[in-house]
C-alpha cells in the first residue's frame with residue numbers, strides 16, 4: 277500500500293547474530309539499495325529474532341551496531357532509507373503476539389528453518405524459535421509492505437506472512453497489504469566452499485567454507501585457493517560440477533560477466549588461475565564495503581543517532597497499522 281507520498285513500501289530485516297557472509301550480501305543486502313529511490317524503504321536489524329537462539333549479551337549488542345553499520349556500508353543512505361532496530365519499536369512485539377493467534381500450529385510445524393534449527397539446538401527448542409515466522413510476518417505487515425527483498429531461504433516464511441495477512445483480511449476485512457517477495461534468481465544460493473552441495477552458512481564450523489563480507493583480502497584469497505572443485509579440469513557451469521559452478525556464480529555476481537564469458541575467459545586455463553581470479557574479484561568487490569564499515573563503526577554516536585531517528589520514523593508508520601488491527605479485533609483503544 278503506497279505511503280502518503282504515493283510510494284510503495286519495501287521492508288527487509290537482517291539478524292544481528294553472526295558475521296554476514298557473501299551469501300547474505302549477494303543474495304539480499306546488495307539489492308537493498310536499488311529500492312531507495314522509488315520506494316519508501318525500511319531496513320531493520322531484527323534483534324528480537326536473534327534471541328530465539330542463545331546469545332552472549334555483549335556480542336549481541338556489538339553486532340547490532342555492526343549490522344547497522346554494514347547496512348550503511350553496503351550503500352544504504354540513512355537519509356533515503358529508514359534504518360532501525362526492531363526492539364526499539366515495540367509495535368513489532370505487540371503485533372507479533374496478535375499474529376501468533378492467527379497462525380496455526382500446523383503451519384509453523386512445517387517450517388523447514390524451524391526443523392533445521394531445532395535439530396541443531398536440541399537443548400533449546402524454545403517457543404520463540406517456533407513462532408519466529410509470525411514475528412517476521414508482523415515485521416512485514418506492520419508497514420503495509422509491498423515488496424520484501426530476501427534470500428531464497430526465507431521464501432517459506434514469506435509465504436506464511438502472505439497467508440496470515442490474507443487470513444486476517446478475510447476475517448476482519450482489508451487490513452494488511454499482502455506482500456510480494458523479491459528473490460534474486462541469479463545469486464539464489466551461494467554454496468559452501470568446502471562442500472558445494474550445502475549452503476554457505478555463517479555458523480559453519482569449518483571457517484574455510486565461508487567468506488564473510490568483512491574478511492581481509494588475504495583471508496578471501498586463502499579461502500578461494502582452498503575451495504573444492506572436482507577432478508575434471510574445465511571451467512564450465514554444470515549441475516554435476518557443483519564446486520566450479522558455485523565459484524562461477526560468485527565470479528559472475530562480482531564481475532557482471534555471463535557464464536559464457538567466464539567459460540571463454542578461462543578456456544584452456546586451470547582451476548588454480550580461476551580460483552585466484554574469483555578471489556581477486558570477490559576481495560575487490562568487498563573492499564569498499566569493508567573500508568566504509570571501518571569508518572562507520574568508529575563513530576558510535578552517529579550510529580546511535582541513525583537508529584534513533586529510524587525508530588521514530590518506523591514507529592509512526594507501525595502505530596497506524598497496529599491501532600487499526602486492535603480496533604478490528606475488538607480491543608478497547
Ligand code: TRP
Pocket residue numbers: 287288289290291322325411412415416424425426430433
Ligand atoms: N528471518 C530473516 C532471516 O533470517 C530475517 C527477518 C526477520 C526478515 N524479519 C524479517 C527478513 C522481515 C525480511 C522481512 O534472514
